[in-house]
Amino acid sequence: MTKRAGIGFYILLIIFVFLVMFPFIWVFLTSIKPQGEIFSSFQWFSSNMTFENYASALETRPLLLYMLNSFVVATLTTIISIIVASFTAYAVTRLPIKFKGLILGLVLAASMFPQIAVLSPIFNFVTDAGLRNSYLGLVIPYITISLPLAIWILSTFFIKIPLSLEESAKLDGATPFQTFRKIIFPLAAPGVFTTAILVFIAAWNEYLFALTINTEDSWRTIPVGISFYQSQFSVPWGDITAATVIVTIPIVVLVLLFQRRIVAGLTSGSVKE
Amino acid sequence: MKQPKKRRFQLNERQLGYAMVAPSIILIAVIIIWPILLSAWNSLFDYRLNDPSKAERITSLSINLETYADNRYLVYDTMEAVRDTMPGAESTLDNITSALDEQHETLLKTDEGLADRYEEVNTMLENYQPVNDDDLRLTEIPEAWTDGFTAALDEQTAAVQALREDAPEGAVQPLTDLESQLSNTKNAVLEPNFVGVKNYTEYLGNGRTWTAMLNTLLFTVVTVGVELAIGMLVALLINRVFIGRGLVRAAVLVPWAIPTAVAAMMWTFLFDGQSGIMAYYMAQLGIIDDPGVLLSTGAGGMFSVMFADIWKTTPYMALLLLAGLQTIPRSLYEAAAVDGANKFQQFFSITLPMIRSAILVAVLFRALDAFRVFDLIYVLTGGGPANSTESISVYAYKLLFEQQNFGAGSALSVIVFLSVALLSTIFIKLIGSDLFSGRLKQ
Known part of the structure; x- marks a missing residue:
């Protein structure tokens, strides 16, 4: 850990970061070029910077509506799955119930199954229930992805809280549910928040269900909406690069604000502490 | 000493544990395990959404009351249009009516309560409601009735076709409609499409x-x-x-x-x-x-x-x-x-x-x-x-x-x-x- 970082190290590091960021840099530089230059030249910088691609990206497709749809669906999914998952994670890690291993095994299995295996029955169900092209029609299938994920991550956070806290709460006459709601849950709040970010990102990024269930343009989410910028006859790269920059900004902000938590959530449970 | 506050019904720790696990287990069972089993079940059928005769999983010969009632209504409606435009068609139309009514009577007698279900489906259709309940719209039918039904429809379709040959100009369109509606009525009969492991x-x-x-x-x-x-x-x-x-x-x-x-x-x-x-x-x-x-x-x-x-x-x-x-x-x-x-x-x-x-x-x-x-x-x-x-x-x-x-x-x-x-x-x-x-x- 205390290895010194020399100049060679920083050069390697800058190359690595540059390679990782290169697609974003190029897409951004393209998005501010005038239409004509996109197709003809591989110049990095354009002398005629313009924002016409941004105006066009927002005009040709309802990009902001897609973002709103994604936001609502991801938020609802996160709230529902965090509530249900925190109950389960608490019970599995801290209450004297049987079959804990079996329950966690089921959760793990549920987080591994391929979404395509449930797609057609869920499609039929959502169609019969009249939920195609609605927020709820996506929130229900998204629970299949987010609930196992949330239980899996939350349980690593719950188990780290010392058990003695519950014992003293019990001595003070708190009921088991009060102990959960007033003592353990608030203590686990940072972990809950971390889990919520990961669940939110997973729901924001989902493609397969969104593509199949919400087929009306006004109900599309960001990932599906972006993939429909391509038309059969022409590929409007100017619009696409501008749209990509617009939808990447919220993610960049999220990552910059919460990078520590995201890493903590991603690595929780993959290493023994 | 203070009186202890009256306590409400309390779960003990273990009961609370099971109660807290239950929602997740139920959700996982309903939206993951059940759909996977349904996928496995679907995979045993020749099940195609774009083919009306295969758009359901049918294990035994059945009739789709929704399609049946819908087409029956259309046929009677179009027959009125033919009657208005082609007075000479009277006898053929009477034949169609009696043939369809006869088949209809026999169908409703094949199963108890079928008449009521038919009425219910009909009412829903009149109110432009989709019939999504499979237990309501699908019913098993005997093979004997199906054979008679298909034969009768084929015969009447042929009669309409013959009639069209010397029909006045205004009657051609309604007759064409009638012909296709009669033939569509046959689509109400659903052959079993269980194919076992054939898809695999x-x-x-x-x-x-x-x-x-x-x-x-x-x-x-x-x-x-x-x-x-x-x-x-x-x-x-x-x-x-x-x-x-x-x-x-x-x-x-x-x-x-x-x-x-x-x-x-x-x-x-x-x-x-x-x-x-x-x-x-x-x-x-x-x-x-x-x-x-x-x-x-x-x-x-x-x-x-x-x-x-x-x-x-x-x-x-x-x-x-x-x-x-x-x-x-x-x-x-x-x-x-x-x-x-x-x-x-x-x-x-x-x-x-x-x-x-x-x-x-x-x-x-x-x-x-x-x-x-x-x-x-x-x-x-x-x-x-x-x-x-x-x-x-x-x-x-x-x-x-x-x-x-x-x-x-x-x-x-x-x-x-x-x-x-x-x-x-x-x-x-x-x-x-x-x-x-x-x-x-x-």
Whole structure:
């Protein structure tokens, strides 16, 4: 850990970061070029910077509506799955119930199954229930992805809280549910928040269900909406690069604000502490 | 002494535990396990959404009351139009009416309560309500009735056809309508479409399935292997104190955090034969002959999707491995250095064994993700050119929603499911109880 970082190290590091960021840099530089230059030249910088691609990206497709749809669906999914998952994670890690291993095994299995295996029955169900092209029609299938994920991550956070806290709460006459709601849950709040970010990102990024269930343009989410910028006859790269920059900004902000938590959530449970 | 407050009904800890677990278990059962079983059941039928006679799972000869009632109404309606435009058709129309009524009477007698159900369906149709309840609209019918029904409809269709030959001009359209409506009425009869394992035998004997399977395996092995190797190098590189750690961490998280579909769109642009910078540079460097080959040849397409996946996921892999590296006590390396072990020996005898389970967990989750790859390929190449980058999930999706063949598509999705189950069982055997450590008290 205390290895010194020399100049060679920083050069390697800058190359690595540059390679990782290169697609974003190029897409951004393209998005501010005038239409004509996109197709003809591989110049990095354009002398005629313009924002016409941004105006066009927002005009040709309802990009902001897609973002709103994604936001609502991801938020609802996160709230529902965090509530249900925190109950389960608490019970599995801290209450004297049987079959804990079996329950966690089921959760793990549920987080591994391929979404395509449930797609057609869920499609039929959502169609019969009249939920195609609605927020709820996506929130229900998204629970299949987010609930196992949330239980899996939350349980690593719950188990780290010392058990003695519950014992003293019990001595003070708190009921088991009060102990959960007033003592353990608030203590686990940072972990809950971390889990919520990961669940939110997973729901924001989902493609397969969104593509199949919400087929009306006004109900599309960001990932599906972006993939429909391509038309059969022409590929409007100017619009696409501008749209990509617009939808990447919220993610960049999220990552910059919460990078520590995201890493903590991603690595929780993959290493023994 | 204060009176103890009157206590409400309380759950003890164990009861509360089960009550708290219940919602998740119920949700998992209803929206994951039940649909998987339904997929398996669907895969045993010749079930196609775009073919009205196969748009349901039918185990025995049945009639769709919705189609039947709808067409019956249309036939009677059109007969009125014919009556108005062609007075000479009277006797044929009477024949049709009596033939249909006779069949109708017999149908309603085949099952008790059928008359009531028919009425209910009819009322719903009159109110323009869709009939979604299968128990209401589908009913088994005897073969004898079906034969008579089909024969009667064929006979009347022929009669209408004959009538049309010398019909006055105004009557041609209603007669054409009548003919097709009579023939459509036959669609109400649903032949059983249970085919057993035929979808499996057919699609497992199909070259495209195996190509998709091999593409998926190749994609999984190559991407996870390369991601692990590069990820490990990067993790070893950044496992030290340096300025700008947070910034580097944020930079590598962004590719992981953006939607795969957005990443795929970006790479479609970068690999494009005309305006793609990657394709341009690779051709300039002589790695490829022509900028166009990346997205227009099978090998180029496979390279493109793998490259995009490696770009998107290596940083994530590096972060997982870095977290593993940081748990290794420094004293181990110091002791090894004292014993004269060089860097390579240290890596193989300390680093690798110490983070074995971190590697296995990371590889397990990555491999499962890679094996079910859908959005990256679907957006970047669409499975093309000529299905050469099609993964098994993409093929299953195309069968399900582009060809609307729910039977075959379900069979493929069951195959994906079984492969994933097999893959994860192997990994979990390898990882063992480490997977649950940190979640359960031993």
